[in-house]
Amino acid sequence: MTEPSIVRRETGARAPSRYEGPGSANLADVLERVLDKGVVIAGDIQINLLDIELLTIRLRLLVASVDKAKEMGIDWWEHDPTLSSSARRRSLEDENRELRDRIAELEGGHE
């Protein structure tokens, strides 16, 4: 009655056999592991882990399969300033432009 949810495929070497859920390795499974787990060693390139952890938390809550999400027309993270640096840059640029326009307007009014 339950459809088979365990898929078996052969791999070589050390692994006798491999099991995966429906579809290939779930992106959420991969991200959980590569972002949250694994040895943390300070490399020479310093990245702000806090930002990435924020991203991870949001991902965990929301994104298990990006393709699926995109298929469903969900791409809000691309415009969410907390998730996307380009969106953050865009919103700052917008704000700057508005402020500049406002200043120009005010200065124009005085002369």
Place this chain on the structure above:
Amino acid sequence: MSDPLTYVYAITPAPGPDLPGVSGVDGATVRLVSSGALAAVVSTVAEESFDETALRTRLEQMDTLESLARAHHTVIDAAGAREVVLPLRLATVYRGDQRVLDLLDRGHDRFRDALERLTDRREWGVKVYTDPSTALAAERPAGPSDPGPGAERSAAPSSSRPVGERPVRTSTAGAAGGSSPGKDYLRRRRQEQRSAEEVRRATAEFAGRVDAELCTLAADVRHYRAQNPQLSGAQGENVLNAAYLIPEDRTEAFTAAVRALNGSVPGTRVELTGPWAPYSFTLPDPEPA
């Protein structure tokens, strides 16, 4: 200024596994550097693609994050299929091979101990879901007092009123004789709510049982947050998301146990993934109880 950088995937015992045909991040060649008893699986990457600014952008964009994560995982997965590995977190980057060799020397004992602990052990992922289709099927014909064969006794009807359920005025004692459409409707509604609550309760209980049973075979366990079902595309609600560190000589017993648990309780589904490189078990301290 644009010296090449060295991207590190994992640490393994020297000399490390050959990985012909496996390419790394940005399609880079994967190679090994070793010092003493340890080797690092690395790639040379361009600085402009992996300096602070580039990396930040890549990690914050979903599509580039995904390709980076998958490439990182592919290399670790391939290495882990041939040799015990200590996976490093995504995007660990050094200014050249010498800095990686320094790292191997500096962390030598710590890495060696961790590799020893992980030798002949593999990580397996197990998720328990509610399965809405079978849950519904079990509900429909059976009614509230019979959740179906194999369901736990814990779903006793006497204690099953959901906290949020609005009291229904119709007396329960008289329910058997009630035949008006209104009464029938209310009774059906109550039965449905009760069934849904019972399914939830039974599933939570089942998830606990799965975890307890699999823990008896595991050297270690980590629990992850449940994955969101709406976007994972998975049917049902994820109620257990755990990783188990399983000694290789218990692989058959473990996978058999998972298979037996899957489908043993109507309305639930157990999924197995793996074997994974031991990402979740690189720290020696077990999860606090």
